[in-house]
Amino acid sequence: MRRRFCQLNLGAVNSKRNITTTAQCQQADGLELGVNSKQRTCPVHQRPRSTHAALETPVFGTATSSAKSWEEVPGPKPLPLLGNTWRFAPYIGNYSVEHVDKVCLSLREQYGDCVKMAGLLGRPDMLFVFDAREVERVFRSEDGAPHRPAMPSLNYYKHVLRKDFFSAEENCAGVISVHGDSWSAFRTKVSRVALSVSAAAQYTEPVAEVADDFVYRISKIRNKDLETPDDFLNEIHKWSLESLSLIALDTRLGCFDACAGSDSQRLIDAVNTFFLCVGELELRAPWWRLYPTRMFKQYVAALDTILSVTLKYVERALEDSKTGGNKSLLQELVTAAGPRVAAVAALDMFLVGIDTTSNAVASILYQLSLRPAVQEKLYEEITKVLQNRPMRPGDVNQMPYLRACVKEVLRMFPVVVGNGRQLTKDTVICGYHIPKGTQVIFQHYVMSNSEENFVSASEFRPERWLLKTSGKHHAFASLPFGFGRRMCLGRRFAELEIHTVICKIVQAFRMEYHHELLDYHIHPMYTPNGPIRLKMIER
C-alpha cells in the first residue's frame, strides 16, 4: 500500500533531531512582520517532524513578552462596511464580493502573512491569516468548543424567530450558528453517527444508484451537440439533494422528475430560495434586522418548509425503526438522540450540504473536461477496480488516483475559500497579540495556491497526493473540510457522494469543453463563472 508519510526514520523519533529550516523561517518572518514587505526568505516551509526541534527553537514561542500589539497589525484603513460574512467564507464590503479570491491575493502582496480588517460596521474585527503554520497553531490550541463565525440571519431564525422550537429541548439547536456548550452537546450526539466511516460506507449502493440515475439524466438533457444545458449546475443541485435526502431522510425524493406540489419539489424550491436569499441577506445592508423585508420573509418561509419536510420524514423513520432490521443513519440518530435532534441535524445538513457538494462536483467535472489524459487515467483505474460490476463499499479505497484528483481540484479551487474561528481566548498569531473575540479567517484559497506551500502550485498534479513522502506541502495549507472538533460534519457523505458520482460519470462519458475558459467566482461557493457546457460523449 502506498504510504504518504514523511521522511523521518522510524523508531528513532526521540534521538533524531530533525531541525528543519523552520526555525530560521520563523525568525525571518518575525522580523519581517512589521514591515509591509512580502519578500519571504524561505521558499519551503516544513513542519517539524521531530517535536524536539520545536522545543529548541522559538517556533511555537508565544513568547508573549516579545509579541507586538494588536494595533500594530498591518492592514488597510478601516473601511465603511456593512454586514458581510456569509457562512464560512469571508467577504469584504467595499471590495467586489465575487472576487474576494483576487482581493485576498493582493492584500497578502501588500501587507504580508496576517492582515487586519478593522472597523467593520456591526461586526467584530477580522484577521486574515495567510501562513499555514499559524493556521496549524490556532487549530491545535483550540478548546473543546471552537467558535466559527456564522450567518447572522440564521442565527436570528434559530435563536429569536423560532426560539420555541430550537430551545424547547436542551441542546437541540443544531451546529450551524450555534456555539459553546450547546453546540458541543449537539455535536457529540450527532458526530459519532454522521462521521462514522462505516456508516457512510453503508450508503455506497444507494448513492451509486442515484449516480446512475444522474448519468442517465445527463444523457437525456444533452443538446444536439451532446453538450450539457446552460443550467447544468441546477441539475447537479438536484443530484446533490437526491443523494443527501437518501442519507439524511432515508428517502428517494425523486428530484430528477419531481412534479409540482410534491414534497420533493417543495424541498427543492425551498432549498433554492434559501441559497438565493441567504447571499443577499448576508451580503447586503441588513435591513431585515429592522423589519421583515420581502426577501427575509421568503427566507423564513423556506427554512420553515425545510424544517417541516424534514420533521415529516423523521417521523416516518421513527415508524420504520420499530419494525427492526438494519438501522439507517436517521434511525440511529433518532434512537440515540431523539427525533428533534435528528430533524435539526437534517435541517443543518440541508443548509450547508447541498450547494457545497454540487459546486464541488461542477468544478471537478469542468476541470476534468479540460484534461483528457487525466480522464483516461481515471477511466483505467475505475474499470480495473469495478470490472463492469456494480459499486460496493470499499471500492473507492482502491481508487487512489480518483481521490487524488478530487483533492487536487479542492486544493486549487476550494469551494469554501476560507474557514475561520472567532477566538475564545487571547492568542498570539504571527507575533501579534490578537484579542479574544477577533474573527480569524484562514485564507485557504491563497495558501493552497502558493508556491511556499505547494511545489508548482499552479499546475494540476493529482500525483502530488500519492507521493510516499508528503513532498513539500504543508498539511494545513489545504483543508477543504476544515479541521478539529468542528470539522465538516458531512465530510464522509460528501466524499462518498463525490467519489461515486465522478466515478460513474467518467465511466460513462468522455468529457470535453469547447467554449471560452471559465473564470471562478464566489457565488457564494467558489465555482466556475458561467454555464457549464460539457460535451459528454458516450464511451
Add this chain to the structure above:
Amino acid sequence: MSLRNIFRTVRSTHSYLLRYNYLGASFSNYKSVVPLSTNIPALKDEKVKVTFVLNDGKRIETEAKVGDSLLDVVVNNDLNIEGYGACEGTLTCSTCHVILKQEDFDRLPEEASDEERDMLDLAYGLTDTSRLGCQIIMSKDLDGLEIQIPETINDARS
C-alpha cells in the same frame, strides 16, 4: 408572503413541536440503551496489557479490554493525557496520535484507512510508525503493546 402567513407557519411548526415533545420524552430512555460506540463489542471481558510512554518519559502500565480502541483505554483508565482524543474518535482532530515500535506497527491487523491517513497527515510530529489511537482496536494479539504519546504543540510551547 404576508406577515399573517408567517405567523401561521409559526403555529404549524408549533404543533409539530408539541407532538415531538411527547415523542422525545418517550424515546429518551433509548439514549442509555443504545451504545453509540463504533467499537466491536468484546465477546468476553478479555484483557491485555499495554504500556503508555508519555512524552516526559513516564511509563504507565495498564490493562485494556479486548475490543476497545486505544482512545477508550486512555479514557476508561483516566490517563489524563492533555488534549488527547478531542474529537471523540470521529477522525477529525488527530490529537490521539500515537507512535509505535516498528515491530508493533507491523503486527497491527489493519493498515490505516484512507480516512485515517488523511488525518494522520495533520498529526503533530508525524513519524513512519505513527497511527491514530482511536482507530487501533485492542485484540489478544496486541498484548504487551507499547505506545508512545508524542509531544503536542502545547508542550512545545510552554
